[in-house]
Amino acid sequence: MGYVVFLDRDGVINQDSPDYIKNPDEFHFIPKSPEAIALLTRHGFDVILITNQSAIGRKMMDPSVLDTIFDKLKKGVAKAGGNITDIFFCPHTPEAGCDCRKPLPGLIHQAKAAYNIDPTQSLMVGDSAKDIECGQAAGCAKNILVATGNGEKAIKTLADKGIIPDFYGKDLFETALWIIQHVNPL
Numbered sequence: 059m060g061y062v063v064f065l066d067r068d069g070v071i072n073q074d075s076p077d078y079i080k081n082p083d084e085f086h087f088i089p090k091s092p093e094a095i096a097l098l099t100r101h102g103f104d105v106i107l108i109t110n111q112s113a114i115g116r117k118m119m120d121p122s123v124l125d126t127i128f129d130k131l132k133k134g135v136a137k138a139g140g141n142i143t144d145i146f147f148c149p150h151t152p153e154a155g156c157d158c159r160k161p162l163p164g165l166i167h168q169a170k171a172a173y174n175i176d177p178t179q180s181l182m183v184g185d186s187a188k189d190i191e192c193g194q195a196a197g198c199a200k201n202i203l204v205a206t207g208n209g210e211k212a213i214k215t216l217a218d219k220g221i222i223p224d225f226y227g228k229d230l231f232e233t234a235l236w237i238i239q240h241v242n243p244l
Contacts, residue, residue: 059173061241062143062180063098064166064193067109069185069207070230071095071131078113081123082130088206094234096140101238106173107131107145108165108182108192114149121149144169161188163196170196181241183233187215190223200224200241204233 068074071091079085095105107128113119124147132142146165148158158164166182169175181200182193185207193201203209203216203223213226225240227233 059104059175060102060179062104062106062169062173062175063237064106064108064169064180064182064198065230066184066186066189067107067131069209070183070204074185074207078118079127080113080119082126085127085130087134088229090229090231092135092138092140094230095135095142096138097231097234098237099140103237104143105141106143106169107147108160108169109145109147110160111147111149112151115151115154144172161191161195163192166192166196166198181237183230185209185212187212187219187221190216190221194221202227202233202237204229206230
């Protein structure tokens with residue numbers, strides 16, 4: 059596998075909610091995010107979702123409903139001409155102490171094992187400090203923050219920790235353009 063762009067879901071691809079996205083009717087794409095994924099796909103990047111989904115661990119949603127939400131996401135991306143290679147998610151609550159919940163890099167490690175991914179040829183894109191910390195812990199070459207979702211809060215949290223993202227984009231589309239301009243997967 060060549061260059062991989064790991065994407066967080068809520069706040070990056072779709073509108074986030076403090077009450078969690080618990081059914082397909084609550085899933086709404088952020089404008090131009092499917093087109094951004096299509097742009098990455100056309101330029102030779104593999105796109106893999108890395109997402110915490112503790113609504114399952116909190117018993118707020120059944121795993122089959124999450125599958126339906128993921129299907130809606132994949133169909134919307136495909137309609138725009140893009141492709142999601144795979145989706146890795148953590149169903150646990152923060153208290154569970156698992157190694158797959160971001161900011162820990164367990165989900166990226168799972169993807170690396172499944173697809174023989176070289177972290178020096180991968181990027182992490184997210185809207186929270188934990189996304190950037192996850193990418194750094196996994197050894198991703200670039201860790202990129204988007205302003206959508208929790209981006210404004212995250213940039214301050216990261217600055218307090220002395221962490222500077224490699225790029226801070228206004229949304230996934232602007233970020234996709236930056237990736238294409240600064241990383242050559244072909």
